[in-house]
Structure formats: structure tokens, C-alpha cells
Amino acid sequence: QQQVKQSPQSLIVQKGGISIINCAYENTAFDYFPWYQQFPGKGPALLIAIRPDVSEKKEGRFTISFNKSAKQFSLHIMDSQPGDSATYFCAPPPKGGKLIFGQGTELSVKP
Amino acid sequence: GAGVSQSPSNKVTEKGKDVELRCDPISGHTALYWYRQSLGQGLEFLIYFQGNSAPDKSGLPSDRFSAERTGGSVSTLTIQRTQQEDSAVYLCASSLRGRLETQYFGPGTRLLVL
Numbered sequence: 001q002q003q004v005k006q007s008p009q010s011l012i013v014q015k016g017g018i019s020i021i022n023c024a025y026e027n028t029a030f031d032y033f034p035w036y037q038q039f040p041g042k043g044p045a046l047l048i049a050i051r052p053d054v055s056e057k058k059e060g061r062f063t064i065s066f067n068k069s070a071k072q073f074s075l076h077i078m079d080s081q082p083g084d085s086a087t088y089f090c091a092p093p094p095k096g097g098k099l100i101f102g103q104g105t106e107l108s109v110k111p
Numbered sequence: 112g113a114g115v116s117q118s119p120s121n122k123v124t125e126k127g128k129d130v131e132l133r134c135d136p137i138s139g140h141t142a143l144y145w146y147r148q149s150l151g152q153g154l155e156f157l158i159y160f161q162g163n164s165a166p167d168k169s170g171l172p173s174d175r176f177s178a179e180r181t182g183g184s185v186s187t188l189t190i191q192r193t194q195q196e197d198s199a200v201y202l203c204a205s206s207l208r209g210r211l212e213t214q215y216f217g218p219g220t221r222l223l224v225l
Contacts, residue, residue, distance in 0.1 A: 032212040043115075043202050043216030044154070089153065093212050098144070098167065101154040 006090055006102030013109050019077040021105045023090030026071070030092035033066060033073045038087045047088070048075070080109045115217035117203050123223045124193055132188040132220045136205030143186050144214060145178055146202045154202065160186065162208065193224045
């Protein structure tokens with residue numbers, strides 16, 4: 001049963017541009033919204049996360065924004081760099097449940 | 112070691128053989144998870160251990176898959192009578208109790224079934 005939908009599946013951005021990845025969820029209540037980053041040949045690693053009681057969180061060039069009414073949260077990468085090229089997964093855990101990973105977005109930042 | 116370790120890093124086996132994959136979680140992490148990632152695909156949950164509680168096996172794809180966790184630490188994922196569709200990267204992760212949103216992943220075991 002799919003509870004999160006991630007888009008786009010792939011994204012190509014020029015160096016210095018803004019990368020935006022979206023994650024839409026359905027009816028289940030989540031209590032934490034993490035984004036994971038995975039480089040080729042490596043396991044995923046937690047990048048940034050937000051709780052639903054705040055609408056935005058910024059860490060360096062990475063920002064999560066949360067729209068409760070739209071049931072959507074987004075990852076913004078400002079001033080995208082070639083080193084940001086990776087696959088990004090949203091992975092909200094339902095209350096008391098296990099992580100549900102989105103399908104992943106493959107980001108490629110062109111120099 | 113500071114992180115989650117997995118062994119072997121790569122495994123090539125013949126169809127029908129059994130394989131065992133090992134995961135060493137971060138010391139002190141009571142929760143341990145196994146995921147499967149097929150080429151270019153997302154992460155498929157397999158099984159979840161939390162302390163001494165009964166594991167959540169809801170993601171295991173068939174009865175050929177099993178996992179155990181001994182002494183609350185090391186875990187072994189066993190695949191019996193491997194099939195070609197079992198070829199994938201098997202990832203292990205661990206987390207602190209009550210912090211399942213923050214999982215630390217190992218590098219994975221790349222399994223190829225010929």
C-alpha cells in the first residue's frame with residue numbers, strides 16, 4: 001500500500017540552479033518528515049528532517065517546506081552543485097510505524 | 112567501528128543456493144532494519160527488529176527469506192533457494208529506540224544470482 005508519492009522521478013539542473021523535489025502523502029498522519037540522500041554505491045543517509053509543527057526548516061543550502069493542507073512536503077536545494085548529484089528519498093514514518101520510502105528522485109546537476 | 116557494517120560487500124551465487132548476509136549495527140542501537148533495493152528502484156522494507164520484541168516481518172517477500180538477530184546486536188538475513196529475481200542490494204540500517212526516523216544505513220551487500 002503506497003502512502004507517499006514522490007516527484008519528479010528524475011531531475012536535471014544546471015549548476016547554481018534550484019532543485020525542487022516533492023513528496024505527497026495520503027491520509028495517514030506522520031510525525032516526522034525526513035529526506036535521505038543516496039550516492040551511487042552507498043547506503044542512504046539522513047539529509048534533513050522536519051516535524052509537522054513547523055512549516056519550514058533550513059540547513060545550509062537545503063530547505064524543507066511543509067504544506068499540511070496540501071499534504072505535501074518539499075526539498076529545495078539552493079545553488080545546486082555537481083556534488084549534490086544523488087538520489088533523494090522522502091521517508092515519512094506514520095505514527096508508531098516504520099519508515100515508508102518514496103520512490104526516489106535521481107538528481108543530476110550539470111556543471 | 113562507528114557505523115553500520117555489512118558483509119560480504121558483494122556476493123555472487125548460483126540459482127538454488129542459500130546465502131547469508133550479515134549486519135553489524137551501531138553499538139547501542141536497539142532497532143535494526145533490512146531493506147532491499149533493486150537496480151534503479153526505491154527501498155523495499157523487509158524486516159524490523161526492535162529490542163526483544165517480536166520482529167515485524169511484514170515485508171519479507173516469501174518464506175525463502177528469514178532473518179534473526181542474536182543478542183540484540185548482529186543480524187543475519189538468510190535467503191534460501193535463491194532465484195534470479197533476488198538479485199539486488201540488501202541494505203541494513205539501525206537506529207536508537209524511539210528514533211526510527213533517523214536511521215543509519217550500512218553500505219549494503221550486492222547480491223547477484225546467476
